[in-house]
Structure formats: structure tokens, C-alpha cells
Amino acid sequence: MSRVAFYGSSLLSSYWNGAATYYRGLLRALAALGHDITFYEPDAYDRGAHRDIAPPGWARVVVWEASPRGLAAAAAQASEADVVIQASGVGYEDEDLLHAVMAAARPGALRIFWDVDAPATLALLRAEPDHPLRRMLPDLDMVLTYGGGAPVMAAYRALGARACRPIYNALDPDTHRPAPAEARFAADLSFLGNRLPDRETRVGEFLVRPALLRPDQRFLLAGSGWGGAAFPGNLRVHGHLGTADHNTFNASARMVLNIARDSMAATGFSPATRVFEAAGAGACLVTDAWEGIGMFLEPGREILVARDGADVAEALTSVGAEDCRRIGARARARLLAEHTYAHRAEEVDGILRRLSPGTGHPMEATL
Known part of the structure; x- marks a missing residue:
């Protein structure tokens, strides 16, 4: 079992947050495989007033104050994790958060950037050669993306990422199922x-x-x-x-x-x-x-x-x-x-196992 610290936009609210159901389906399936997940989300964009779900039993949710002090406190907790993940589009000082989170990760922890809007992010990185994320890519263990296939994988590798793998959206059959019409x-x-x-x-x-x-x-x-x-x-x-x-x-x-x-x-x-x-x-x-x-x-x-x-x-x-x-x-x-989230979680679980300390980075040659 690995302890996963996941920094994203919101797990509890889909308000101006299209990635919510992606996070929920995938992280719940990862928890079912034995991973201990803590999700860190900022109190931003009035999402707290538009929650769709209560805090789930399969993950701890830490809502942090959208301020420099709140950012620093949330980022510091990355030191407790075996796997540290930051998604794109968190919604409050993303570049500062990425730097603080990855700096706080303990030696030996896996450090992953998870891009839920890869085409837009890649356009930004190409336009800004000195962008903080672009500078950090060679030091991260992995880039995972919401989609994009071979073009996105090749683009991230060209920008210095060690490895890149798309983890596509999927079906959560327990959540999305036939219902009576209204x-x-x-x-x-x-x-x-x-x-x-x-x-x-x-x-x-x-x-x-x-x-x-x-x-x-x-x-x-x-x-x-x-x-x-x-x-x-x-x-x-x-x-x-x-x-x-x-x-x-x-x-x-x-x-x-x-x-x-x-x-x-x-x-x-x-x-x-x-x-x-x-x-x-x-x-x-x-x-x-x-x-x-x-x-x-x-x-x-x-x-x-x-x-x-x-x-x-x-x-x-x-x-x-x-x-x-x-x-x-x-x-x-x-x-x-x-194409269920159970299928996707098996992919992610395999990646985390292959990248675990002592195995080096064997995926570099295959992705």
C-alpha cells in the first residue's frame, strides 16, 4: 500500500470543475487496490458552496485556504506521502504550489505531474521556454495525462519529461448507470x-x-x-x-x-x-x-x-x-x-509499482 498525496482542483465539487468525476472514479478505484489517498483542494471559486458529494470513505479530503499561508501548509504535508501528485488546473497559484509540493516530497517519494488539459498546457510550455513546469519536467518521475495519445506523449518527452502516459477518462459503473427519464x-x-x-x-x-x-x-x-x-x-x-x-x-x-x-x-x-x-x-x-x-x-x-x-x-x-x-x-x-475506472486504476497501479524506489525508471524506454 502506498500513501498518495494528490493536489487537485476539487474532489467534492464539480462546480466549474470538469475533472471532478475523473478524480472520483479513478481515485476510488485506486483506493480499492489498497492505496491510501489524501486529496488536497483549495477553497476557491465558491466550490465549497456547491459540493456534490460529502467527503468519501475511500479518501481523506483536506480543504486548504487559498492564500500563501494555506498553500505552504498544504504543500508541507506532501512530506508524509510515498507518491506525490499535482494535477494541472488546481485553481490557486498552480506554479508556486507545484514548486512547494515537489520540494516538500521526501527523498525516494515518487513525484508526478498529472495534466488534465494537456493540449492547453503544452501550448503554454512551448510559448514560455522558462515556464516553471517546463524547468521541472526532467526532475519529475512521470507525467500522466487525461488523454492525448501518442502526440501528447511525444510532446512531453520532447520538452524533457522522463516518461508520459495517458490515463483516459472511463466509466464508473457504480455512479453512471441507466436511470428513469424525467x-x-x-x-x-x-x-x-x-x-x-x-x-x-x-x-x-x-x-x-x-x-x-x-x-x-x-x-x-x-x-x-x-x-x-x-x-x-x-x-x-x-x-x-x-x-x-x-x-x-x-x-x-x-x-x-x-x-x-x-x-x-x-x-x-x-x-x-x-x-x-x-x-x-x-x-x-x-x-x-x-x-x-x-x-x-x-x-x-x-x-x-x-x-x-x-x-x-x-x-x-x-x-x-x-x-x-x-x-x-x-x-x-x-x-x-x-473502459471502466477499475481498468484505469490497474494501469496507474502498475506504473506506481514499476516506478517504486529501487526499480529506476524502466518505463522511459517504452513510453
């Missing part, structure tokens, strides 16, 4: 995602344009930040959606839409959490096109792929309700067989 989330096509600059244009193409092309059908948009935006009358805006409602949301629409952010779509091999959550609920998914979809779900059989908004509108017309149910059932079966 009228409040009824729609022909639904999308869940917060309003972000590199997503908004793609939402216009893949959600708003189909709504304009199919005025007789119902569309639903959930997520933070969309208030005040102009949408057609058949597109309803819900606002922030807590994780307790995700299954019902996904089960109540005829189709559920996945829209990648610009950087994720350009890099490929970066399936969002909603892909696994929606498929886990048995939803019929339609996704914008990006390289690597077939690694997770088979296009045309387990997921529908759209090149643009016109393709989305065509699917809404040509794919009936029974076909949608069959597609959703196939997707759920595929993910249960190959």
Missing part, C-alpha cells in the same frame, strides 16, 4: 458543458446550428456560464447541473451530444468525461469528429460521429428512437468490458 430533462438532443472560450464556437456549430435547422425538435444545454447568451427558442438552457442529476439528464434525451474543446479536438485521443457518463447511462451519443474515437467506441454502431452541425441535424432526422436505444446499449456494454 420530463424536466426531456429533449431530442442534450449537451452538458460549461461555457469556455475554446468551446463556445463549437457549441454554436454542433448545437445551435442543428437547433436552427430542426425547429420542430427540442434541444437542452446545461452547464455554467451560458446565462445571457442568445439561443433559438427551441434550445432551453438549464444552468449548472450537479452530478446527482447526470444520469437522469443523460437518460432523458433521445440523443446526448459530446463537443470537444478546440484544443482537445485538434489533438485527438481525448474523450471527455461526458462520453463515458452518457454511455454508462445507456444514452445514444453523437460526437463531433476527432481522431481516436474508435479506441473507445465504434463509430456508427456504438456512437454517432458528426463532422458539423448539418450532420447532427441529419442524425436527428434519420436515427429513430429504437436505433438510439440499441446504440446506447452497445456503447454501455463496450465500456463495461474495456
